[in-house]
Amino acid sequence: MSEEKxxxxxxxxxxxxxxxxxxxxxWDKINTELRKEENKKxxxxxxxxxxxxxxxILFIAIGNTVFSGDEIxxxxxxxxxETNQESSNDNSNNQNENIPVIINDDNEMVDNQAxxxxxxxxxxxxxxxxxxPEDATTLKKKNxxxxxxxxxxxxxxxxxxxxxxxxxxxxTNASQEKxxxxxxxxxxxxxxxxxxxxxxxxxxxxEQLKGNxxxxxxxxxxxxxxxxxxxxxxxxxxxxxxxxxxxxxAIRNEKKNTFNNVKSSNNPLIKNNATDxxxxxxxxxxxxxxxxxxxxxxxxxxxxxxxxxxxxNKDGDSLGNNTEMALAKAQKDSTLLKxxxxxxxxVAEQEKKDNEDEDDENEGIARRWDVAPVITPLYYNxxxxxxxxxxxxxxxxxxxxxxxxxxxxxxxQVTDKLSVRSGINKIDVGYKTNDIVVQPAIPSVSxxxxxxxxxxxxxxxNIAVFGQQAFNVNSAIPDDFSDRFDSFLEQRFGYIxxxxxxxxxxxxxxxxxxxxxxxxxxxxxxxxIHARQPNGNNILLGEANNLNSVSFTTNIGLGFNYKMSDKxxxxxxxxxxxxxxxxxxxxGGFQPYFFGIYSGFSFKF
Amino acid sequence: MSLEQLIKNCKKGNAKAQGQxxxxxxxxxxxxxxxxxxxxxxxxxxxxxxxITIFKKIAQYNKKGSFEGWLxxxxxxxxxxxxxxxxxxxxxxxxxxQEVTVTVDDEDLSVxxxxxxxxxxxxxxxxxxxxxxxxxxxxxxxxxxxHISQGTSKSNLARARVILRDKIEELKSKQxxxxxx
Numbered sequence: 001m002s003e004e005k006x007x008x009x010x011x012x013x014x015x016x017x018x019x020x021x022x023x024x025x026x027w028d029k030i031n032t033e034l035r036k037e038e039n040k041k042x043x044x045x046x047x048x049x050x051x052x053x054x055x056x057i058l059f060i061a062i063g064n065t066v067f068s069g070d071e072i073x074x075x076x077x078x079x080x081x082e083t084n085q086e087s088s089n090d091n092s093n094n095q096n097e098n099i100p101v102i103i104n105d106d107n108e109m110v111d112n113q114a115x116x117x118x119x120x121x122x123x124x125x126x127x128x129x130x131x132x133p134e135d136a137t138t139l140k141k142k143n144x145x146x147x148x149x150x151x152x153x154x155x156x157x158x159x160x161x162x163x164x165x166x167x168x169x170x171x172t173n174a175s176q177e178k179x180x181x182x183x184x185x186x187x188x189x190x191x192x193x194x195x196x197x198x199x200x201x202x203x204x205x206x207e208q209l210k211g212n213x214x215x216x217x218x219x220x221x222x223x224x225x226x227x228x229x230x231x232x233x234x235x236x237x238x239x240x241x242x243x244x245x246x247x248x249x250a251i252r253n254e255k256k257n258t259f260n261n262v263k264s265s266n267n268p269l270i271k272n273n274a275t276d277x278x279x280x281x282x283x284x285x286x287x288x289x290x291x292x293x294x295x296x297x298x299x300x301x302x303x304x305x306x307x308x309x310x311x312x313n314k315d316g317d318s319l320g321n322n323t324e325m326a327l328a329k330a331q332k333d334s335t336l337l338k339x340x341x342x343x344x345x346x347v348a349e350q351e352k353k354d355n356e357d358e359d360d361e362n363e364g365i366a367r368r369w370d371v372a373p374v375i376t377p378l379y380y381n382x383x384x385x386x387x388x389x390x391x392x393x394x395x396x397x398x399x400x401x402x403x404x405x406x407x408x409x410x411x412x413q414v415t416d417k418l419s420v421r422s423g424i425n426k427i428d429v430g431y432k433t434n435d436i437v438v439q440p441a442i443p444s445v446s447x448x449x450x451x452x453x454x455x456x457x458x459x460x461x462n463i464a465v466f467g468q469q470a471f472n473v474n475s476a477i478p479d480d481f482s483d484r485f486d487s488f489l490e491q492r493f494g495y496i497x498x499x500x501x502x503x504x505x506x507x508x509x510x511x512x513x514x515x516x517x518x519x520x521x522x523x524x525x526x527x528x529i530h531a532r533q534p535n536g537n538n539i540l541l542g543e544a545n546n547l548n549s550v551s552f553t554t555n556i557g558l559g560f561n562y563k564m565s566d567k568x569x570x571x572x573x574x575x576x577x578x579x580x581x582x583x584x585x586x587x588g589g590f591q592p593y594f595f596g597i598y599s600g601f602s603f604k605f
Numbered sequence: 606m607s608l609e610q611l612i613k614n615c616k617k618g619n620a621k622a623q624g625q626x627x628x629x630x631x632x633x634x635x636x637x638x639x640x641x642x643x644x645x646x647x648x649x650x651x652x653x654x655x656x657i658t659i660f661k662k663i664a665q666y667n668k669k670g671s672f673e674g675w676l677x678x679x680x681x682x683x684x685x686x687x688x689x690x691x692x693x694x695x696x697x698x699x700x701x702x703q704e705v706t707v708t709v710d711d712e713d714l715s716v717x718x719x720x721x722x723x724x725x726x727x728x729x730x731x732x733x734x735x736x737x738x739x740x741x742x743x744x745x746x747x748x749x750x751x752h753i754s755q756g757t758s759k760s761n762l763a764r765a766r767v768i769l770r771d772k773i774e775e776l777k778s779k780q781x782x783x784x785x786x
Contacts, residue, residue, distance in 0.1 A: 018720070027631070
């Protein structure tokens with residue numbers, strides 16, 4: 001019967017045992033969410049590791065560039081080289097349009113000269129003066145990274161050149177620049193006092209240069225200072241012949257004007273040329289051919305003050321590379337610079353080298369990416385002796401099986417020796433446990449304990465699996481049961497593999513050798529355990545419950561690549577991958593590894 | 606497997622253990638969610654969010670206090686969180702009324718009906734009634750949890766009781782009417 005009751009108590013009592021099972025969909029959602037969280041946790045770790053790898057590679061790359069200073073210097077110096085080359089070319093060929101190569105800044109100066117040679121000289125000197133101190137102070141800094149450019153900028157018109165020039169600065173250049181900077185200053189002073197004396201003069205040749213009075217030389221000097229002192233020296237020598245040269249220059253200027261008018265008018269163009277530099281320079285240098293610098297021609301060019309020509313000389317830019325090389329050498333060998341002939345020789349040599357370097361650079365820079373579909377036989381086995389399935393199989397005969405993997409790798413060339421690559425592979429591996437007895441479970445008999453690490457599937461719920469050694473096998477086995485013996489368990493793993501590896505080229509020949517190191521992230525996507533009987537029966541037992549859905553391997557390998565053409569390589573890479581955390585728990589001392597011989601063609605682009 | 610072992614496995618993130626833990630407590634906690642929610646769908650959402658929180662924070666569970674109590678707290682917090690987000694607490698403002706004892710006849714009231722009238726309560730009345738009457742929180746605790754004053758808590762409780770009693774009376778009179786017919 002009803003009874004007066006506190007409403008709180010009513011609800012408490014009624015709802016005390018109130019339970020409602022939620023819709024099963026709720027668990028599915030929760031589970032999905034939880035797995036998502038796990039994946040999120042894993043991916044950041046993977047990213048961290050690859051980030052570390054990328055950093056490492058970056059350091060190595062930077063180290064490489066720093067220690068292989070020569071090449072870098074040549075590249076960086078391009079602007080300067082261009083000017084130098086131009087001057088050298090002009091000298092040798094007299095016709096070389098390169099003469100105008102003078103730095104972009106020079107364009108302005110050149111214009112000035114065109115108007116008033118004297119005025120232009122003064123301006124140039126002024127610029128030099130202003131530029132030189134900066135160079136001296138800033139050269140060191142710039143040299144480390146962009147020192148070359150800084151110098152060039154100083155000499156040239158400060159605005160655009162500085163930016164462009166920055167590309168070129170090299171370590172060696174820095175030292176050179178320092179010396180140059182000093183020299184130019186002196187020269188400038190001398191020039192001012194004397195006849196604009198060729199400030200450009202290289203270390204050895206400065207005095208001679210000074211002797212050269214041509215105002216044009218100053219313009220040259222500016223250029224030279226920024227780029228190659230040697231070139232300046234040459235220019236200075238030529239100064240004597242400036243008058244004659246002027247005539248020649250007029251002719252040249254006309255030629256140059258045709259070529260360069262467009263370019264000269266726009267300083268930015270000049271800069272562009274400088275940056276483009278290498279390729280152009282190669283071609284131009286070849287055409288120009290004569291590494292030797294005709295001082296007369298150079299001087300004349302300067303005298304003519306064809307700003308357009310100077311600014312415009314794209315050819316000069318290309319030549320500049322060679323000159324840069326030459327300059328570098330010249331700097332090293334100051335004695336050579338003193339002698340014009342020696343300089344010329346040096347220039348010639350440098351040009352050759354530059355050309356070679358340029359070729360190399362072009363290849364290296366032009367094709368940084370390559371894609372390689374790979375296929376590999378895969379062998380899976382364990383360093384440890386245990387069984388991943390159950391400890392009762394520890395002493396069973398076990399064997400890895402041979403399977404196939406395939407995938408695609410994408411590599412990025414960081415330096416000519418080092419590349420990083422990633423990709424995606426599908427790998428399937430198997431592992432056999434032999435000497436197994438498989439029989440229907442007999443309810444009346446105490447069945448063996450369930451296998452430790454197997455989640456038994458429904459269809460296998462009435463099957464008993466145990467090691468053969470559980471029987472006294474020596475006793476006669478009834479024929480009826482013979483089928484049940486000598487079965488084996490076959491565990492299969494399928495993974496999606498995402499490798500992150502670095503590749504270091506040891507040998508660059510047509511038949512190259514490289515080493516590979518890195519790691520992979522493995523995503524489990526197949527996991528089955530089958531029992532196979534000798535009569536061919538194949539029973540799906542279930543799946544392993546101790547596998548991590550995400551695991552890692554550390555990879556090390558050796559690779560051989562055969563260069564079929566510039567673009568195609570054939571690669572064969574035996575790689576060992578040691579799995580770190582394939583099993584969540586109870587791996588039973590099982591330490592799996594994969595060994596594959598990855599092979600395939602790679603295509604560069 | 607002992608509960609302790611199960612919790613341990615859940616702390617490792619073992620999916621199987623998580624499933625078992627869910628099966629163990631889902632019904633009990635879902636009823637809790639139902640009481641704190643406006644309806645079934647909302648209760649499902651709360652349960653889902655609560656379990657995700659539980660599995661994320663299970664590592665923080667130290668064996669002090671009952672595990673079930675810990676679970677319930679998370680569920681209740683999750684349910685309350687929803688209303689905090691909706692910022693309903695500041696909106697309801699009414700004169701405080703005195704705490705009164707409301708009594709009803711203990712009829713054969715179905716659990717479904719009681720749950721229904723709880724869910725039909727205005728949000729804050731429902732929360733306060735649940736916390737105080739059914740889950741043993743004090744007014745002081747409720748005031749802290751819901752960011753209201755203790756007086757408001759008491760007032761809300763009293764109003765909730767009156768509403769619930771009225772609904773029960775209403776039902777009873779209907780039944781009597783049917784009966785007499």
